[in-house]
Amino acid sequence: MKKLRVIAGALAATLPALALAGYDVNIPAPKTPISTQIYGLHMEILWVCLAIFVVVFGVMFYSLFAHRKSKGAVAANFHENHMVEVIWTLIPFVILAVIAFPATRTVLSMKDASNPDMTIKVTAYQWKWQYDYLNDGVKIYATLSTPREQIGSPEEHGKVSNEHYLLETDNNVVVPVGKKIRLLITANDVIHGWYVPQLGVNQYGIPGFIKDTWFQANEPGIFRGQCSQICGKEHGYMPIVVEAKSPEDYAAWVKEQKAKQAEAAQPADKVSLADTAAR
Amino acid sequence: MEASHDAHAHDDHHHAPSGIGRYFTTTNHKDIGSMYMWFSLIMFFVGGFMALVIRAELFQPGIQIVNPDVFNQLTTIHALVMIFGAVMPAFVGYANWQIPLMVGASDMAFARVNNWSFWLMPPAAALLVGSFLVPGGAAGSGWTLYPPLSIQGGISVDMTILAVHIMGASSIMGSINIITTILNMRAPGMTLMRMPMFVWTWLITAYLLIAVMPVLAGAVTMLLTDRHFGTHFFNAAGGGDPTMFMHIFWFFGHPEVYIMILPAFGIISHIIPTFARKPLFGYASMVYATASIALLSFIVWGHHMFTVGMPAAGNLFFMYATMLIAVPTGVKVFNWIATLWKGSITFETPMLFAIGFVSLFTIGGFSGLVLAVTPVDITLHNTYYVVAHFHYVLFSGAIFSIMGGAYYWLPKWTGHMYDETLGKVHFWLTAISFNITFFPQHFLGLAGMPRRIPDYAPQFTEFNQISSIGAFLLGFSQLLFLYVVIKCIRGGVKAEAKAWEGAEGLEWTVPSPAPYHTFETPPAFH
Numbered sequence: 084m085k086k087l088r089v090i091a092g093a094l095a096a097t098l099p100a101l102a103l104a105g106y107d108v109n110i111p112a113p114k115t116p117i118s119t120q121i122y123g124l125h126m127e128i129l130w131v132c133l134a135i136f137v138v139v140f141g142v143m144f145y146s147l148f149a150h151r152k153s154k155g156a157v158a159a160n161f162h163e164n165h166m167v168e169v170i171w172t173l174i175p176f177v178i179l180a181v182i183a184f185p186a187t188r189t190v191l192s193m194k195d196a197s198n199p200d201m202t203i204k205v206t207a208y209q210w211k212w213q214y215d216y217l218n219d220g221v222k223i224y225a226t227l228s229t230p231r232e233q234i235g236s237p238e239e240h241g242k243v244s245n246e247h248y249l250l251e252t253d254n255n256v257v258v259p260v261g262k263k264i265r266l267l268i269t270a271n272d273v274i275h276g277w278y279v280p281q282l283g284v285n286q287y288g289i290p291g292f293i294k295d296t297w298f299q300a301n302e303p304g305i306f307r308g309q310c311s312q313i314c315g316k317e318h319g320y321m322p323i324v325v326e327a328k329s330p331e332d333y334a335a336w337v338k339e340q341k342a343k344q345a346e347a348a349q350p351a352d353k354v355s356l357a358d359t360a361a362r
Numbered sequence: 363m364e365a366s367h368d369a370h371a372h373d374d375h376h377h378a379p380s381g382i383g384r385y386f387t388t389t390n391h392k393d394i395g396s397m398y399m400w401f402s403l404i405m406f407f408v409g410g411f412m413a414l415v416i417r418a419e420l421f422q423p424g425i426q427i428v429n430p431d432v433f434n435q436l437t438t439i440h441a442l443v444m445i446f447g448a449v450m451p452a453f454v455g456y457a458n459w460q461i462p463l464m465v466g467a468s469d470m471a472f473a474r475v476n477n478w479s480f481w482l483m484p485p486a487a488a489l490l491v492g493s494f495l496v497p498g499g500a501a502g503s504g505w506t507l508y509p510p511l512s513i514q515g516g517i518s519v520d521m522t523i524l525a526v527h528i529m530g531a532s533s534i535m536g537s538i539n540i541i542t543t544i545l546n547m548r549a550p551g552m553t554l555m556r557m558p559m560f561v562w563t564w565l566i567t568a569y570l571l572i573a574v575m576p577v578l579a580g581a582v583t584m585l586l587t588d589r590h591f592g593t594h595f596f597n598a599a600g601g602g603d604p605t606m607f608m609h610i611f612w613f614f615g616h617p618e619v620y621i622m623i624l625p626a627f628g629i630i631s632h633i634i635p636t637f638a639r640k641p642l643f644g645y646a647s648m649v650y651a652t653a654s655i656a657l658l659s660f661i662v663w664g665h666h667m668f669t670v671g672m673p674a675a676g677n678l679f680f681m682y683a684t685m686l687i688a689v690p691t692g693v694k695v696f697n698w699i700a701t702l703w704k705g706s707i708t709f710e711t712p713m714l715f716a717i718g719f720v721s722l723f724t725i726g727g728f729s730g731l732v733l734a735v736t737p738v739d740i741t742l743h744n745t746y747y748v749v750a751h752f753h754y755v756l757f758s759g760a761i762f763s764i765m766g767g768a769y770y771w772l773p774k775w776t777g778h779m780y781d782e783t784l785g786k787v788h789f790w791l792t793a794i795s796f797n798i799t800f801f802p803q804h805f806l807g808l809a810g811m812p813r814r815i816p817d818y819a820p821q822f823t824e825f826n827q828i829s830s831i832g833a834f835l836l837g838f839s840q841l842l843f844l845y846v847v848i849k850c851i852r853g854g855v856k857a858e859a860k861a862w863e864g865a866e867g868l869e870w871t872v873p874s875p876a877p878y879h880t881f882e883t884p885p886a887f888h
Contacts, residue, residue: 107809107821110741121737128735132728140721143699147717150638152706158639158864159704168647171696172689179685182735187678189737194674234425234817248423250819268671273511274604276669276744280810285669285740289605290510291598294671311669311744311812313504315511316430319815 111281114306114327115298118283120189128182135178193283196297199265203256207268207275207288207310210317214256217267221340225252227320234320249319250307255326258300259333265297276311279323285311300327386481389473390878391458394480396775398455399768401483403844405447406761408491410837412440417799417833420826423818433816434502435518439490441505442522445622446529447487449756452764453625454479454536457564459775461540463869463876464558466549466885471542472535479535486528493518493525504814506615507582509596509607513589520589523582530575537568537575544568549868549887555649556887558867559642562649563628566656570617570624573660578614581607605670612663620659622756623723624652626763627694630716632867633770634698637713638705639864644697651690651697658687668739677736684734691727695720710862711785715766718758718793726754729804744814747807753800758793765792765843772847773861777875778854784846791839798832 113119150156206213211226228251245251258264268277270288278285282298300306310321328336385397416436419427428436458476462469470476493500498516501507512519544565548557557565584595585607594600596607627648635642642648664672664680672680698720707713729751733739742748765788772780802825807813811822818826857874868887872880 108805110808111810117737118741121741124735125732125738125741128732128738132731136724136728139695139699139724143702143717143720146699146702146705147707150702150705150707152639152708156704156706158706160640161704162641162643162645162701163647164700167700168644168693172647172693175689175692179688182731183682183685186681186735186737190677190681191674193737193740194677246820248820249817273514274508276812278744278810278812280741283737283741285743286671287669289598289670292603292605292671296671308810309812309815312508313434313511313814315502315514316434318434319430319812319817 113283114281114301114304115283116301117189117193117298118281119301120185120192121283124182124186124189127185131178131182193296196265196295198263199297200262201259202265202267203258204267204293205269205277205288207270207272207277207314207321209272209315210310210321212252212256212277212321212323214254216337219337219341221337222344223254223256223340225254225256225322225324227251227322228253229320247307250309250322250324252322252324255305255324257326257328257333257336259330260300260303260327262330263297263299265295267293267295269293273314274312275314275321277308277323278311279306279308279325281306282308282325284308287312300325303327303329303332387477389469389477391462391470391473391476392775392876392878394470394476395455395458395460397480398451398458398483401480401487402448402452402455402764403847405443405451405487407840407844409440409443409448410840412436412443414833414837416440417830419816420818421830422827423820423823425817428816430816431502432499434504434814435494435500437814438502438505439494439500442490442525443487444756445505445618446526447483447490449622449760449764450529450533451483453564453567453622453760454533456560456625456629456764456767457536457540460771460869461543461561461564462547463774463872463880464561464867465544465547465552466868466881466887467543467547468879468882470539471547472539475535476539479532479539482528482532482535486525486532489521489525489528493521496521506608506611507585508611509585509588509604512585513596520586523586526582527579530579533571534575537571540564540568541572549881549884551887555646558628559631559645559648560625560628563624563631563652566652567621567624570621570656570659574614574617574621577610578618581610581614584610605667608667608670609663612666613660615666616663617656617659619752619755620655622760624656626719626760627652629763629767629770630698630719633712633716633766634701634720635866636770636862636864637710637716638702638707640701640705641866642697643700643703644693647693648697651693654690655687658683658690662687665734665736665739668736669743681734681736685731688727688731688734695724695727706864710769711780711782711789712766712770714786714789714793715762715769718789719762719766722754722758722762722793722796726751726759729754741810742807744812745807746803746811746813749813750800750803750807753803757800758796762792765789768843768847770862771869772850773857774869774872774874774876776851776854777857777873778850779857779861780846780850780854784842784849788839788842788846791842792836795832795835795839799829799836800832802826802828802832 110122113122202217204215204217211224213224215222229249268286268288270290275288284296284298286294286296304327306325308323496518501515501519501522503512544561587593588595594602596602596604631642662684665684769785806822806825811818859873860870861874868885
């Protein structure tokens with residue numbers, strides 16, 4: 084008993100410490116209208132569940148405490164009560180309806196990808212992402228940029244020092260703030276999942292099919308996520324990094340990307356022209 | 363029944379082979395029940411070992427113990443071993459031991475089929491576990507075997523498919539046997555609505571098994587022909603659809619979840635009245651709730667697929683249907699608590715496990731409700747929140763009931779009382795380390811850590827470390843269970859026919875240990 088108390092005390096002391104240390108114990112701060120609704124829905128359901136838990140298990144633990152044989156409790160012999168049974172069947176319906184109503188609203192707006200400001204086609208591969216900006220003609224590939232030597236035995240390579248270990252890419256997906264961005268998601272080999280919690284998006288890319296979803300970032304920032312559906316050996320190593328920028332910065336980024344693309348295309352032209360001239 | 367006829371039948375059985383041979387040829391429900399349980403316990407430790415390797419790898423970021431390929435294989439086979447090798451056979455073991463004793467039948471209806479159902483299991487397990495040894499290692503696509511990833515795998519995927527087929531056949535035969543026994547061999551006077559609750563839950567479970575096991579068999583057969591015989595059921599390039607596999611798989615998969623929990627509800631519905639010394643509250647509503655859960659289980663599979671991109675109407679339908687399950691499940695929990703109310707309660711080990719079950723399973727129910735809500739599921743799908751959820755339902759649900767049931771009926775099976783002190787120590791170790799292991803995983807999932815990854819971002823480190831420490835405590839605590847069981851078999855305080863003061867039912871009318879043959883003439887049931 085004494086030991087139990089010590090353990091309980093230790094736990095009670097650690098829990099607030101954990102909270103103070105800033106460890107994430109909840110859904111990360113929502114950054115889109117949809118993820119804000121998701122956050123709110125989750126909190127609502129959490130409180131409802133906690134309330135039910137306290138009431139129902141309050142009754143149970145009271146009974147366990149008060150109706151112990153060791154306290155001389157004598158068993159009653161009742162075994163049904165239709166009124167009570169009907170009531171506790173009906174009450175859950177009401178609680179569920181209260182949860183279902185706002186959830187339905189969110190589902191409907193979540194599924195409405197119509198009238199976007201711009202569209203990005205996302206193609207998943209084992210193990211990288213391809214992004215085609217259908218309106219702006221930009222095409223990028225994003226792969227994990229954490230150096231390989233950081234992954235592996237910590238004895239050999241020291242502790243993981245990189246702040247964004249495994250959640251960083253060579254090419255971030257840049258999007259303008261405040262615009263409705265439609266994603267058309269597919270995959271080239273196996274099923275993958277495009278998952279960025281703060282944007283409220285988690286959508287499978289399924290080979291041979293195109294699925295749509297959307298998000299609209301409220302504020303500039305960098306939002307990180309990963310592949311959510313097991314896709315083979317490197318499943319843990321295909322992160323997603325979305326960078327939301329002001330429309331001006333986004334336009335500048337598009338210009339820069341286009342210049343890069345043109346530059347990358349050029350040498351091939353030059354060589355072939357020179358070759359032709361030489362002959 | 364004439365006495366002379368029975369005496370003759372009784373004599374016949376004494377020619378059964380002794381030693382190891384007895385177990386190969388036995389048709390006795392008690393022998394077969396024990397074999398199922400030992401098989402289940404062995405698989406529980408095999409699957410548990412895999413879980414500990416997984417947790418050891420996840421103790422810190424980086425790759426330390428197994429490479430990502432082996433990690434995926436471990437998560438896949440851990441799940442399949444625990445579901446098909448540990449939980450399901452344990453409940454079939456209970457069905458074998460308890461159903462004939464509870465309904466007053468002399469044995470199972472099809473005694474030889476019963477032997478065959480059991481002996482199909484070890485080869486299937488050998489295929490599953492042995493697939494680690496073939497080139498390329500075991501299947502690494504997750505236990506759901508989603509194509510096209512499962513199409514990419516090597517021969518181990520075929521071994522897994524064959525294992526699933528064999529175990530499915532075993533389950534179907536077992537279910538036919540259970541249904542026939544329950545419907546035809548009850549003691550005179552035991553009408554359906556007077557059957558013990560455990561028998562009711564198994565009757566419903568057996569129907570679920572017969573309904574969905576062939577569906578799984580169909581799905582994995584299509585996978586097999588896609589892999590080897592040029593079909594394109596799940597290949598878009600050939601006109602197929604990977605999503606179709608998910609639909610078929612989860613049409614099996616969701617009822618499967620209830621297959622693993624309904625018999626648990628049955629066991630708990632016996633333990634709580636016994637130690638509250640009060641009849642089960644709301645027997646009829648318990649039966650209706652069980653049946654409702656079973657029926658609803660056929661129309662909720664889409665909640666595993668909210669991220670597939672179903673139309674809004676599909677998402678809404680599956681969300682509403684899934685939320686509805688909270689109603690009959692709630693009824694069950696309320697009934698158990700009403701059974702406790704104004705009882706005369708004592709806290710022997712089976713009761714501790716039953717109370718642990720009701721409290722912790724309900725937490726799993728709550729997280730199930732959270733996940734049922736489509737938009738919230740979007741942010742939690744395939745994260746550690748889901749891992750936490752189904753371990754609350756399967757470990758502190760199914761496995762707590764299996765362990766509680768073992769302590770409850772061990773006196774009847776062995777003729778000895780188990781060591782109460784060690785039993786209680788086992789419970790507290792299990793309950794505490796279980797929560798240390800799985801509660802932090804809710805936080806990991808909320809923070810966005812995907813499941814089935816061998817390596818993770820540093821922000822997830824602390825909770826993973828807590829979880830891993832808990833897992834090792836939890837794993838090693840189970841050795842104590844093994845010790846208590848063996849100690850109980852080898853000796854202990856002699857158990858009376860009615861081992862518990864508040865126990866009710868036909869099984870407590872036969873001596874402890876239950877003789878090799880019981881109820882050769884149907885007992886009187888009042």
